[in-house]
Amino acid sequence: MSYKFSVQGYRVIVLEKENQFGTGVSSRSTEVIHAGVYYAENSLKAKLCLRGKELLYDFCKTYFVPHKRLGKLFLAVTDKEIPRLEKTKTQAIKNGLTDLEELDCSQLKKLEPFLNGHAALLSPSTGIIDSHKLMETLLKLSESSGTIYAVLSPVVGAEKTDDNWTIHIGGRDPAKITSKMIVNAAGLYSLELSKKIFPDRKIPEPNPVKGGYLRYSGKSPLDHIVYPAVIPGQIEERVDATPDLAGSLRFGPSVEGTNGIEDFSLSPELVDRFTPAIKRYIPDIDESRLHLDQAGIRPKIKIDGEEVPDFMFEWGPEPGWLDLWGMESPALTASLAIGEHVMQITKEKVPV
Numbered sequence: 001m002s003y004k005f006s007v008q009g010y011r012v013i014v015l016e017k018e019n020q021f022g023t024g025v026s027s028r029s030t031e032v033i034h035a036g037v038y039y040a041e042n043s044l045k046a047k048l049c050l051r052g053k054e055l056l057y058d059f060c061k062t063y064f065v066p067h068k069r070l071g072k073l074f075l076a077v078t079d080k081e082i083p084r085l086e087k088t089k090t091q092a093i094k095n096g097l098t099d100l101e102e103l104d105c106s107q108l109k110k111l112e113p114f115l116n117g118h119a120a121l122l123s124p125s126t127g128i129i130d131s132h133k134l135m136e137t138l139l140k141l142s143e144s145s146g147t148i149y150a151v152l153s154p155v156v157g158a159e160k161t162d163d164n165w166t167i168h169i170g171g172r173d174p175a176k177i178t179s180k181m182i183v184n185a186a187g188l189y190s191l192e193l194s195k196k197i198f199p200d201r202k203i204p205e206p207n208p209v210k211g212g213y214l215r216y217s218g219k220s221p222l223d224h225i226v227y228p229a230v231i232p233g234q235i236e237e238r239v240d241a242t243p244d245l246a247g248s249l250r251f252g253p254s255v256e257g258t259n260g261i262e263d264f265s266l267s268p269e270l271v272d273r274f275t276p277a278i279k280r281y282i283p284d285i286d287e288s289r290l291h292l293d294q295a296g297i298r299p300k301i302k303i304d305g306e307e308v309p310d311f312m313f314e315w316g317p318e319p320g321w322l323d324l325w326g327m328e329s330p331a332l333t334a335s336l337a338i339g340e341h342v343m344q345i346t347k348e349k350v351p352v
Helices: 002-007 044-063 079-094 105-111 131-144 187-197 270-281 331-349
Strands: 013-015 072-076 101-104 119-123 127-129 148-150 155-161 164-169 175-179 182-184 209-216 225-228 241-243 249-251 290-298 312-315 321-325
Touching: 002 131, 002 331, 044 127, 044 131, 044 331, 072 079, 072 105, 079 119, 101 105, 105 119, 131 148, 155 187, 182 187, 187 321, 209 270, 225 270, 270 290, 312 331, 321 331
Parallel strands: 013 148, 072 225, 182 321
Antiparallel strands: 072 119, 101 119, 155 164, 164 175, 209 249, 209 290, 225 241, 241 249, 312 321
């Protein structure tokens, strides 16, 4: 986002509470470039994912960010799961995605010999990316356009003063700065910061969900991302398989509660919990090569009447404050489109 604003000539300061970028949500994912298949029709997640995917592939080519358009398989292990594939394809078409390919058992076997499956949908525009290199490249481009990047600079308070905001920065060297506009893109901490600045404001409830991963040591037996057949819009634990750029393979994430937004612990029982689900579609997997990898926290939000809340871009009670809430998947894929969206609504709301 700072990249989008800085190249448009805005003076930007990025305040980072940690000692380096990308230590939270952004570095604890499967690094998938999503196609935009199963998000709700006309949702911001669907629109920004589709737009962001194309922007991201173009950006990666232009700035040599490692990535691979390897494709994703939505897998029906049995014929009873084929209706799930049909629902997935219908949802994809509603979202404007028309490149999904139907595969029967023999076609699937030729593509992925180690997979056990009755049928599949292939999403050819799904890929993977080196998220650290992406963030590093965006930061370098932003700084070259004038962005000031300040680490160990947590925002501890802010108040509106005339036409500007005064921001109080904590850390080793407390300071104050003024700005015409604030974008609260604090990820897991965005709701907490919103509540701190506007204690009487009604905001969504935090609903952080931990996801744990396993790593398969050795060369990946798969060339494609594999998702067990899903029901669009329905949240349930799956054990996905995602190859990475180094040729390894990761399984997950799980869906489980967490003791806090910095609880990245993993249960040793995760291997036993995942193994039956993995063997269901990779029956010959070498179980001795499955090991604990890492955990991430999804910055989910809870809103009454909404099972899967959309991305939220909300202006605060005082002019010039913009909150970004619920920036969970596919926010990485949509990141450049999110920057575009924030730029657009800023130009409409905040006069330059």
